[in-house]
Amino acid sequence: MVGTAAAAIGDRNDVDMTHAAPPSIEVDGLRKRYGRKVAVDDLSFTVRPGSVTGFLGPNGAGKSTTMRLILGLDHANAGTALIGGRPYRELRRPLCTVGALLEAKAVHKGRSAYHHLLWLAQTQGIGEGRVRQVIDQVGLADVAHRRTGGFSLGMGQRVGIAAALLGDPQVLLLDEPVNGLDPEGVLWIRNLLKDLAAQGRAVLVSSHLMNEMAVTADHLVVIGRGRLISDCSTGEFIRRYAAATVRVRTRDGRRLAELVVGDGGEISGEAEGAYIVSGLDADRIAELASPAGVVLHELSPQHGSLEAAFMELTRESVEYGGTAPDRSRA
């Protein structure tokens, strides 16, 4: 699996060529340790405008730390993180360049959403009209003047999103924005992220949920134990790591098995009259079955193993990353 990860890193140049625009976020050789624990280890990746980049890793992989380093909240021990070519601290009205959602409900419980957004706007010289605009945009107009202490997690997330959008930034960093949201909220965030990317903005969104990222992100950066595991487009990731299978139903399983095995595929029985074929795609199975007179009642490609592939990928890094670092690929 380490070899596969190395291949993924090696392929980065091919992927980058498909994104011609200059990077909005450039992370280069970033390293951060807390005491003896290395949270982020020689991490490099880029985030391009006009796309949603999913930042994936299990809990504790270093996603939040990386975002805090990019935003200048924590100091890196080595490496650089640049936004539009400059460190965050050198940005003049930073919220007008970068919008960030770090933790849910990071608002004083006794302060209203309106006042929270107002003081943020005042630090950047943004007018009060824009405050009302983002409040409407995230659907908080009715509760904007209520104290946020009584807000649900979803409403708190909306306040955070409003804060991130306040300066109309070209770069957005969102740390686990769908955590704790109901299905409606998840869908809202997903569509919002896609809209923001479609407007040409760069969106970096972290998650520990592979399936959520697979439907939201155009590009995936996967880390484990603070190290880069994979950096490629979502389609590429699915092709590479999710063992594609096809579910087939037929009354003539015996004949189908001969055809599949004869063409280099593998087949296993799933239930009475239902089979899982791997190694061949749906088109090829149909082409084999039709001339042989095998009637197929179902022929459906399966991608359910993506989450499992992600867990397998990151488990490797967790098991071997700390005790015996494999430097042979470097």
Add this chain to the structure above:
Amino acid sequence: MTTMQITGSAAAAFGRTLRAEWTKLRSVRSTIWSLVIMAVVTVGFTAIATGFYAGSWDSMDAADQARLLSDPIGLILQPGAYYGQIALCVLGVMVVAGEYSTGTISASLLAVPARTPVLAAKAAVLAAVVFVAGEVIAFASFLLGSGIVSRRVDVSLDQPGVLRAVLGLGLYLPTVALLALAVGAIIRHVAGAITAVLAIVVVLPSLASLLPGDAGRYASTLAPGGSAGPLLLSSGTNPDAVLTPWQGFAVACAWSIALLAVAAMLLRRRDA
């Protein structure tokens, strides 16, 4: 030219940060409650202390009477300020440490990544608010207290040092608020910081006064939160005092500024 532009834009940026900190301070109820509690406690203890001395005047010995006659304004202002400042310690701590407990500090530092201006703006806004509130409370305490003691001693603003002492309450209280703000920024934890500030303001000077002889007098005066600052609230005629009122005020300011400088250095250096 370029330098002037940079200076100008930095000043404008600081102006924006000041406005934002003012919005923060006025948009939470704890601010107004702390100030109301401070007012009630300060004026209340003024009434209690002056009432006690006025009532027990006849049973006092001549030496005590003489001391009260020499510094009636200190008697009126100091007891109220001593207890009232405790509410201010809580408010000062909340202004910064409260941001750490709510997570607002991340938003503050993302908005102003230079960091030091955030602390400076917080200090400036808090000092201004406490100064105004302190002057209002000072004149209320003076009117009430001087009325209560008027049977025994006449105190008025045209007597030497009295106006300075009354105005001095509004100057002294911000030094306490800023000391608490700095400790809150250093400790970054509300309960821990309040404990530390009360230890400094209430416990440390008492402990220092236990030192024998002149050492105790100097230590309890010069310690952070010591009796140097409240000298400004007296007539300045106490022969035991080791500093003049303005010297005392300078000592209180120096401690607050020193702790703010430590807080600013740590704020820049530490991970948020």
